Amino acid sequence: MSEPIFIQGLVGQIEVFVDYPQGDVKGFAVVCHPHPLQGGTPHHKVPALLAQMFLERGYMVYRPSFRGSGQSEGVHDEGFGETEDVLDVIKFARQSHPHLPFYAGGFSFGAHVMAKAFDSLAVEIRPKQMILCGLPTATVAGLRHYQTPALQGDIMFLHGEADEITLLSDLITWAKPQRHILTILPGANHFFTGYLKQMRLAISRFLVS
Numbered sequence: 001m002s003e004p005i006f007i008q009g010l011v012g013q014i015e016v017f018v019d020y021p022q023g024d025v026k027g028f029a030v031v032c033h034p035h036p037l038q039g040g041t042p043h044h045k046v047p048a049l050l051a052q053m054f055l056e057r058g059y060m061v062y063r064p065s066f067r068g069s070g071q072s073e074g075v076h077d078e079g080f081g082e083t084e085d086v087l088d089v090i091k092f093a094r095q096s097h098p099h100l101p102f103y104a105g106g107f108s109f110g111a112h113v114m115a116k117a118f119d120s121l122a123v124e125i126r127p128k129q130m131i132l133c134g135l136p137t138a139t140v141a142g143l144r145h146y147q148t149p150a151l152q153g154d155i156m157f158l159h160g161e162a163d164e165i166t167l168l169s170d171l172i173t174w175a176k177p178q179r180h181i182l183t184i185l186p187g188a189n190h191f192f193t194g195y196l197k198q199m200r201l202a203i204s205r206f207l208v209s
Helices: 045-056 080-096 109-120 168-178 196-206
Strands: 003-009 012-019 027-032 059-064 102-107 129-133 155-160 182-185
Touching: 003 080, 012 080, 027 045, 027 080, 027 109, 045 059, 045 102, 045 129, 045 196, 059 080, 080 102, 080 109, 102 109, 109 129, 129 196, 155 168, 155 196, 168 182, 182 196
Parallel strands: 027 059, 027 102, 102 129, 129 155, 155 182
Antiparallel strands: 003 012, 012 059
16 A cells, blocks of 8 residues: 655655555665656556566655646646656655665656656666656657657666557667667557556566565
8 A cells, every 4th residue: 555745845745655565675666657637647557567566576666746746736847847856756765765776667758757867866876777668759749849868777668669659769769879778569559558467577577686
């Protein structure tokens, strides 16, 4: 059962759902949810799956609600203010677990925010491993253009081959100069409908215990 807590951010309180693993806490993870104006919440099936995968490995999981959603204060800020808020959540979690490894994950808009947060962290305090699902790297039809920073680290990029919102071709164009490894689920759409079992298998192969 997730416990809601509230931490102070730049524009007010940030609602964070905390999940506690059974047994000893071996690490902590911060997981970001999809676009709040499109119905995204920390309880969406993809961030929920990521949280479950981290919990099974003994990591405490923090899932913030983005600005203006849930009980988080402020208004939606296109990923800019949200990045600052996620950095505050990471700082809070790190202070709570100063000697434990840090992991991160995000889906769709949440993957974009986590990518930006990762990029702004000093190398020595970046996540040990990070999972980005459905990462937007170019123009999302009907919404906006996403500027995704170059990233280097132990990162899993999980994408649906038939993603109609964040196109696989855009991800490949972005990833090519960085020589990233991509994990593609053939036939999967943006929301990985019907592919949670395959996602679980791929993520479990990636995560080190």
